[in-house]
Amino acid sequence: MATTDRDLSGLLNTIRACTVCVEHLPAGPRPIVQVGESAAIVIIGQAPGRRVHESGVPWQDPSGDRLRSWLDISAEQFYDPNVIAIVPMGFCYPGSAKSGDNPPRPECAPLWHEPLLEKLPANRLEVIIGTYAQQRYVPDRAATLTETVANWQQYLPRQVVLPHPSPRNNHWLKKNPWFEADTLPALRNRVQEILST
Ligand code: SF4
Structure with a gap:
């Protein structure tokens, strides 16, 4: 059966048993994904x-x-799969190198994203975090992550493009004060608009 034909719970069970790139996962496969059909x-x-x-x-x-x-x-809203879906570019921990974690495994998104995302409401808000997600989901992105994030008005109401919220990015946040002053209030308004409907 094609993955697109499965119901969500069958699909999630199949994903949780996935070992497609096991040889590249130093800690072994443990797919971490959260999806409910009403997640907007x-x-x-x-x-x-x-x-x-x-x-x-x-x-x-x-x-x-x-x-x-x-x-x-x-946290309660965040972990409700019918409020928030969490679909990373790679579902399993890819191990780390000297400079930080390895990139998400490239096998994962092409294999699983389409059947999962098609279960969600068509008018969902996509919160795109980091370079790898931008490369797949923001075809009209600018030359750099910072420029793309700065163009946030171009992507709302369907998408919001964020830097990674890691403490490693504190320097980026300091250097780009417009993000907290302008982008975050617009993002919060959009999220509240969705949650109140
Ligand atoms: S990273 Fe994705 S493709 Fe690789 S084993 Fe985990 S779920 Fe499967």
């Missing part, structure tokens, strides 16, 4: 880090704390 907001980020791989809970780390504050939503 989907977060498309990078890949779980080691801490999330160990807990099995997406964005349960300082990056997640900051992301929830950017969206201005509670």
Whole structure:
């Protein structure tokens, strides 16, 4: 059966048993994904880090704390799969190198994203985080991540493009004060608009 023909729970079970790139995953496969059919907001980020791989809970780390504050939503809302879908570019922790975590496995998004995303409402808000998600989902992106994020008005109301909320990006946030002053209030308004309907 084609993946697109499966119901959501069957599809999620198949994904949770996925071992397609096992030989490239130093900690082994543990797909971490959250999807409910009513989720009107989907977060498309990078890949779980080691801490999330160990807990099995997406964005349960300082990056997640900051992301929830950017969206201005509670942990309860964030972890309700019928409010927020979490579909990273790679579902399993890809291991790390000297400079940080390895890139998301390239096998993952082409294999699983389309059948998962088609289960969601067509008018969903896509929260695009980081370079890899931008490359797949923002075809009219600018030359750099910063320029694309700065063009946020071009993408709303369907998408919002964010830098990674990792503490590693504190310097970026300091250098780009317009992000907190202008982009985040617009993002929060859009999120509230969705949550109140
Ligand atoms: S990263 Fe994706 S493709 Fe690779 S094993 Fe995990 S779920 Fe499967």
